[in-house]
Amino acid sequence: MIKNIIFDMGNVLVDFRPEIAAANFxxxxxxxxxxxxxxxxxxxxxxxxxxxxxxxxxxxxVKGKIPERLHKTFRDCVDSWDTxxxxxxxxxxxxxxxxxxxxxxxxxxxxxxxxxxxxxPRFYDPTVFDGVxxxxxxxxxxxxxxxxxxxxxxxRLEGSECLFIxxxxxxxxxxxxxxxxxxxxxxxxxxxEKLYQL
Numbered sequence: 001m002i003k004n005i006i007f008d009m010g011n012v013l014v015d016f017r018p019e020i021a022a023a024n025f026x027x028x029x030x031x032x033x034x035x036x037x038x039x040x041x042x043x044x045x046x047x048x049x050x051x052x053x054x055x056x057x058x059x060x061x062v063k064g065k066i067p068e069r070l071h072k073t074f075r076d077c078v079d080s081w082d083t084x085x086x087x088x089x090x091x092x093x094x095x096x097x098x099x100x101x102x103x104x105x106x107x108x109x110x111x112x113x114x115x116x117x118x119x120x121p122r123f124y125d126p127t128v129f130d131g132v133x134x135x136x137x138x139x140x141x142x143x144x145x146x147x148x149x150x151x152x153x154x155x156r157l158e159g160s161e162c163l164f165i166x167x168x169x170x171x172x173x174x175x176x177x178x179x180x181x182x183x184x185x186x187x188x189x190x191x192x193e194k195l196y197q198l
Contacts, residue, residue: 006106
């Protein structure tokens, strides 16, 4: 019996659109491509999700890959990419409200760097959730099993009583290995509600 619903953040609760951030800071399409390839799509970005780098430290970690002529604007991009790249998924808001009214406990388990704590409250009231765990804070990252196990232990949950929702199949498989029910999200909250009889 499902008692707990656990949400990934990116592309489940919010749309992550790095191309919009790149276009805001850089007019030249080639410069935008540099930013997407060398900042948002490299190992340093993942390392910030792991808590190895803070978001602020990403500038020094990545600037050697960025042409020097772009450094000043790149600094601005590092400081405030979240202002332009994060948008709430509107369908999630009524779903969350319905699930809360039905008595489910709601949680967030997300890979994200420390800016999560700045931008997430702009879109969602954190007090709506019974618990939030962010990868950078615990130095673990999905889909490694240790973060799911740590999550369940921290919030004293039984995996069999949890439904985990994530847009990445590999993360869903990781959750299943710890006994959770898990669903690959494709903008289908109504389908989830019917499928799991929530």
